Amino acid sequence: MELTLADLNKGEKGIIKEISSDQVPLKLLEMGCLPGNEVELLQLAPFKDPMYLNINGSHLAIRLEIAKMVIIEKISNG
């Protein structure tokens, strides 16, 4: 199964592979959420929603439903 941003745990990093849906707002892409960029999960609000991420140097918070549309590959720590 494909991993998405929603599968990241706190402190984990990943590489964005693909943005799976037209529903993802352009604004998110413009803020640096593009294939090939690195992403780190910094903080989670209660119930994992919203998620506080560092995407390509931009610090953003997005909701879980959008996070599920961004396909990633985890980078193993260490």
Added chain:
Amino acid sequence: MAKQINVALIGNPNTGKTSVFNALTGLNQKVGNYPGITVEKKQGICKLPRGVKAHILDLPGTYSLNASSIDESVVIELLLNKNDKDFPDVAILISDVENLKRNLLLFTQIKDLEIPVILAINMSDRMNYKGISLDIPYLEEKLRTKIALVSTRRNSGIQELKDLILSYKTIPTTPCLDSSAIDQEYFDRLSKAFPNQLVYKLWLVITQDVNFGKTERKEASIESFKTKSKSDLKRLQQKETIKRYQFINNTLKVGQTIDASKAKDLRSRFDRVLTHKFWGYAIFAIILLTIFQAIYDWAEYPMDLIDRSFASLSEWTKMTLPEGAFTNLIAEGIIPGLGGIVIFIPQIAFLFLFIAVLEESGYMSRVVFLMDRVMRRFGLSGKSVVPLISGTACAIPAIMATRNIENWKERLITILVTPFTTCSARLPVYLIIIALVIPEGRIIGLSYQALTLMLLYLIGFGIAVFSAWLLNKVLKIRTKTYFVIEMPNYKLPLFKNVVITVIEKTKSFVFGAGKIILAISIILWFLASYGPGDQFNKAEELVTSEYATQNISEEDLHTKIASHKLEHSFIGITGRAIEPVIRPLGYDWKIGIALLSSFAAREVFVGTLATIYSVGSDEEETIKNRMAGEVNPILGGPLFNFASGISLLLFYAFAMQCMSTLAIVKRETNSWKWPILQLVIMTAFAYIVALIAFQFLK
């Protein structure tokens, strides 16, 4: 004299754009609105060397030229319209040094419009601290621009920026990348069809949903060029974004080095606590509590002073000026009316001080993050927290602040419920009634009165959230949810910015709401000082003859005459007419008048009572003392007792008594339906709650 240079400041939110604006213009600025819409328009004048002046326009913050809100579309509309009087001779793109990559996206877009752009890299004082070094000559060459390293905190780089504005003609206007390569064939066709237009400009007109109004009517035929489907266009926009980032990444690979080992990361240390699942909320609650305690305790001293000064000024005027209607107008109408405005200044200033500090420091975004999930349950967004918190100052800017909520349903609900939050206009009403009916005393260091005030804020907030939940169930609007929020770095708020915000907001209150308050005070004085028929005009004889047989002191007789007059003045007659409606709430006709007049603006309440009670009163007394002395004509005992006080507090907590808010809601929702619903439902609810409270407590 040389022509004024038109300068537009453009940049992402949180880049310190407003600080640069303040540094360039100082207090030489004015804040207004764009015609027809309520987007704030900030402009100012900057003096350049050699006697040249620059007109600086601070455009709303935006991440790109693809607009997703009204604020952002203002930027695009201006940049696409060469005939606009504000069209910039030169644009300054403000970037913060830590987010150069993202900020350059917008930069390359503006370059494509062939407008000369200066790149101002702000917060350059943080470069060492973050281990960032920049190859400025390389970047200037690659980006085809001039760069100024600016630090508004250290006050450096502003002079360089001014010099660059002066020599704007030397800045290249060529784009720094060829964005049409994303679909060469399509863009070729576009430019063939409209040979006189910039292809990027055409592309923007095609892809934006914003209303370009008159400015682009010429290009109406461009509609025919929407040959591609919506999702095709979107894919193309994504391609464009990727293309721009490729260029930016390549440029920064050479032009920017970041030594991560030197970077000190305060952000994550702060975030670990401030966005923590438990501590984050606890700290937020403590901050709110502190704000309320501070507004209550600190503002009390200047407010007492103001209240007493105006009372003595009024007295002094009466003693000094020759007797007559004109003197009375000044002493009983204008001076108490002015007092009713000035008395709010300490609290408004304090409140905006706190809001400005929370916004400037970057903490507000953490609140949005913490609250989003909770708020969504009630059909709101984390972004609704900012309007709801600013609603504690005034519903008008708060409703305007809903614009960055992208989802229409969440935005509409936020607009509809924001007037429930306790705005600063309710504060004086609360303060004076609390002072009258809530006993003094403290519990664990907090005064009962401060706690009551906090309770009222919580009730307002609670009802706002509850009605949001209700609206979310009732309203049938389906919209897509967007929620992307930047979490800016923590910053020590700049003193200058905070001060300017506080002055700006206080001024707009004094001159905006103040005008209404003063006008109403004068009208009220007139209505209270004149009346029809013998009951009013022969009051002196009537009362004297009535008490002729009784042994009554001169002073008492005087008071009796005055109140008889007031009762039969124009205002008294009106008040008596509505008294049956409000008597079940525990109010007399004087409060009724204050209620009626406060439908114009709540803050008029205290001023009205001040005016009514000072008519015919000779003694130097504060408003509070006069109110405490009022006797309930039917039940006896003080008019402002616990039951009627609570009833009044609750009425004010829920009633929709602000014409300006209704006007703003109409403008923001573009329909009369919502403001009228607000007025009717909120007022009816207020009446019922106040009725129950009084009947239960009396």
